[in-house]
Amino acid sequence: MKFEIEDITVYFPYDNIYPEQYSYMVELKRALDAKGHCLLEMPTGTGKTIALLSLITSYVLSKPHSPLKLLYCTRTVHEMEKTLAELRLLHDYQLLHLGPAAKILALGLSSRKNLCVNSRVLAAENRDSVDAGCRKLTASWVRALAAENPSVPACEFFEQYERAGSSAVLPPGVYTLQDLRVFGKEKGWCPYYLARHMVQFANVVVYSYQYLLDPKVAGIISKEMQKESVVVFDEAHNIDNVCIEALSVSVRRQTIEGARRNLTRMRQEVDKFKATDAGRLRAEYNRLVEGLALRGDLPSTDAWLANPALPDDILKEAVPGNIRRAEHFIHVLRRLVQYLEGRLETENVEKESPVGFLVSILNHAGIDQKTLKFCYDRLHSLMMTLEITDTDEFLHIQTICDFATLVGTYARGFSIIIEPFDERMPHIPDPVLQLCCHDASLAIKPVFERFQSVVITSGTLSPIDLYPRLLNFNPVVSRSFTMSLTRDCICPMVLTRGSDQLPVSTKFDMRSDLGVVRNYGRLLLEMASVVPDGIVCFFVSYSYMDGIVNTWNETGILKEIMQHKLVFIETQDVVETTLALDNYRKACDCGRGAIFFSVARGKVAEGIDFDRHYGRLVIMFGVPFQYTLSKILLARLEYLRDTFQIKEGDFLTFDALRQAAQCVGRVIRSKADYGMMIFADKRYSRHDKRSKLPGWILSHLHDAHLNLSTDMALHIAREFLRKMAQPYDKTGGTGRKTLLSQEDLEKMVVEGGLNDMLY
């Protein structure tokens, strides 16, 4: 359908639209007009992504003189694929109605691991080896060698891409990662470099958060994005965690050992070069004197991860004199590694500010702050000079240098925490020195400053006023939409008591109580016998899930459960989890029905949809609080309290509840869908916890469903399922319309009735 929002014509690829999608577009459009940032919360299952895509593309189409670029950030690759599939649908629709004028170039960008088509490189197991494998074939010096000596292997795809030169372009269209691979294979061009090149010209780029937020990657990929861009962070409820992780580094014993090995090898390389090609080292020295650490234009294939510090904080100066010579620099690094190793040998937990740490380094190792700050640049330059291609072998020394650079750069918002062992396993010594960032606003600041509009959106952003404080920005629009439902297609319940009427909880003192474990098991068993198709269960942690599943197994509950449905479990191995999910879907498809055990904050909770028959019921066992004894968390809470006046308790509850809401929100994808949500913990019945849930869940949480036991929940479930099995009028009947056709929409705009409905 096609409709007007103020001065632009929106092309929407469906015949009907939800009213909240319309109002979402209106708000978004206002934010774009104001060239400001916005924060929009809209419930899952209301078609956020397509609303966003159609408004922004239509906005661009109606203002051809101001080309806006859309940078769409997703958390995971599979969300990227989903987004691109929706975009393709939209693009086809626009092409149909506008003809070739609507042509755009949209593509997804990922790492070499997901884009490479060279079978030799792809044979490597992990991402880092693939990256290194690529470098081994495409680094500028390797290619120079290969040009002279045909026996040196080169990547035929990259060579052909290079040879094609400026004619190597992607024709307009929407390209998923798969399409890129297919196109690359067809043309014989390297899809990775082609995509990276085309990113500058594309109208829509879909990639991972990290490509904008993590300076190590953003420095290479997103350096040249224009200011006139709209940046969208979809499913952004965890964005603060991504930001702080992007600026955090940890050093362990393995790191120290690895770094030692790396330094030894670099030393050998330097000696070798001294003997054979001393001129090269001298040239590097001269370049550094002139202050050209890495400022020159490097070929894209030589670039390795960029500086871990944010671009504004990188000093534009010459590298200090004491580390210009390669052997001096290696020596400095040796001292640094020595010092860090000494610090790791501690008996107690130590917490220090970066400033204090710097003083200590200066006193004990004689390395000053400025030297530390340049560690990354100097290392990068040295690796380039030494023509090192197996970068995956050198990750350890990289870590040390990243650490040094970050410590040298930031005095605020970080702390250094040294722990001799993990608190949960005190008998296993595993010392770790962590530089952790507490301030999420640091990493995202350059994004807010660089780009015209940043849209942060998700199904769970409650409380919505917290995010601007955490991320330190001023949104021009900040709205939370409710969901207008045709029927009560979601049924949240709070289960506080088990079948024996005793309270259930994952509170620390109760979680290993056999009675609670049994009650949880009975709950699942009873539900499995009533609910058709798929059931998803979320536990608070892997270890808790492992424990409870083993107990269920020993007590025979698991066997009983499996008489109703097959059981699949998320493990820490992604391949296994992926296959388990695939099988879970198969079992739901074939009618056998299945249960999926998963972990809140885990990978599955982050991005897998359990819509339609893949999830008719989701049970959240317990409240997914963070591990509150974690020193890092405590340090972050302290920082939040001191800087943003956010109370510890509030933050913890907020964080736990957004995770819970995120987990249960996966069951709904459209208004035609339906699902039940059980919060199985007595703590959810307390107002201070419950009120942190997003409004669209709260509005369906009846008072009668706040304090249920297993048998009552079972009864409600039966009723609900029977009700949902009835056909219904999708448009919402005579009262509030919940599905608008084009006529409805036009009529409402004319009558001004839409505003009543929206607000």
Next chain:
Amino acid sequence: MSSSQVVKRAKYKTTVKDPGTPGVLKLTQEKLLFRPNDRTSNNKLDVEFRLIKGHKHTKEGSNKPPWLNLTHAQGSYIFELESFSDLHVCRELVGIALSKHAEATKVISEEQLSAVEMAQRIKLLQEDSKLQKLHKELVASGKLTESEFWATKKKLLDHDESSKSKQRIGFKNSLIFDTKPTSDGRINQVKFQLTPEIKYQIFALKPAVHQAFLNFVPSKMSEVDFWNKYFKAEYLHSTKNAVAAAAEAAEDEDLAVFLKDDEILEMEARKKVRRVDPTLDMEADQGDDYTHLPDHGIFRDGSKEISEAQHPLYRRTLLQDLNRQGAVVLEGKTLDMEMDHPKTVAEILARRKHESDGVIEEERRNRISKMAQIEDLQAQDNHPYAPLCIKDPREYFDSQQVNAVKTLDESQAGMEQVRCNLGSEEAYDSLRTSISKIKATGLRDPLISPEVALKVLNGLTKNISNTKYHLGKSSQEGVLDMLPNTTKDKLLDHWVCSQELLRHFWSSYPVTTPNLINKTKRLKDAISQLYSKLEEIKVSAQSDLRHQVSLVVHPMQQALDAALLHYDADIKKRNARGSKPNGYV
């Protein structure tokens, strides 16, 4: 075909030891004839090839004379030919003849009947005299073969067998528990059960164990030893003592096979993961995650799990096992795998579909684009029927009435599309308008034209009134009741017979195999016989009853006529066309 007939001198022996009766063996494609030289001998043979089950012969160069051995149901006919070259000629012909009859025998006569089935048939015939009569009439006279006759009576036969389910049984959801040890908790003892079924389940769950079984069992250790070892390993797992498991594995390399992770599974997993739905592919995410470079990001904030890194090799968890069993259950049983001869693992793996990459990619793409659409935003399918929702039967009935009227209305006027959900008001409105419309204009196109209706009505009532009028009897009595009992019985028998024949006749079209040609021919003959019999009845009937008889016989004859006509037309068509496409024979 070299020749359709072979005549050779041969000796016929009833047994190997028998010196044999000299004579002449004549082989055609249909049968074999043996005439002894001595006319008085009673060893004459005239056997059709369809009764011959197979043939054997002695090898040239062996010290035995050239014997041709034709086996039949009771024994075998052995012919000693004069030379091996004769034997070859005969053998060739026998081979051709047998292969020709092989498919025929399968279907027509000698279907392998178990004693049970036979008994069941006999029982059915005994219980049902009509069936017996029919059977006698059709089968005994050769109009239908035994198997053809019973083919249409499957339901009767299956009646008792229905309790025996033919469905292949899949795996239980909880099969994994069968393969786990049980202990009663009182004594320090663990029990394992082992049946062929459980063995099979273990093999399915753990390809590595299967592989080991194939490698070790007869050659390296006995089966009992193998299973002892296996369960020992299982026991070590169940104690969850990775250190002990590692220690045991170090000592005994055979045991290590069971304790280590399954490499076959891993390889399979890697292969499979390339095929999963991209919206699930979490492995791809890892490739994009630069925050979690080794040692980057936050390492120990409690969200990440800790695991004892020692002996990761021997740390198979229950969770992994559960996932694996789920996959196995979904895959279902590979065809009845025989426990005694386990197929090689490679074979099982090869059985999995080997689709080309292109197909997979295409499939993935289709799936994802389907997933991307939001169903209820799309235009609704306009079915003119209300979905079945009977909360209030009256309301549902009323709304359906309106729909029916509206459809009728529209089919005439071609008005706007039917909408499926109508309120009662709307329904009433539309009913009123359509009634007033009919009042005003009348029905423009009545359903049936009056002339046709009158004709049909006359045709239907004519006979009734006729008979009634002529005989002055109550209409309750049928025409048949007026006929004498003998005629009536005869007619009824013929009727049953003709029904049966016709059913067989029509079900054998289209004719695609020589068998069916044969069958239709036989049926046609039977039908024409029956036709003439009916004619006879008609003629022989007493003159006052002749009309009634013909009334009854006429429709029967018509039906038979139709069959005969069809047969002739089909034969004509068949002969007319030179090349026969579409598998016509």
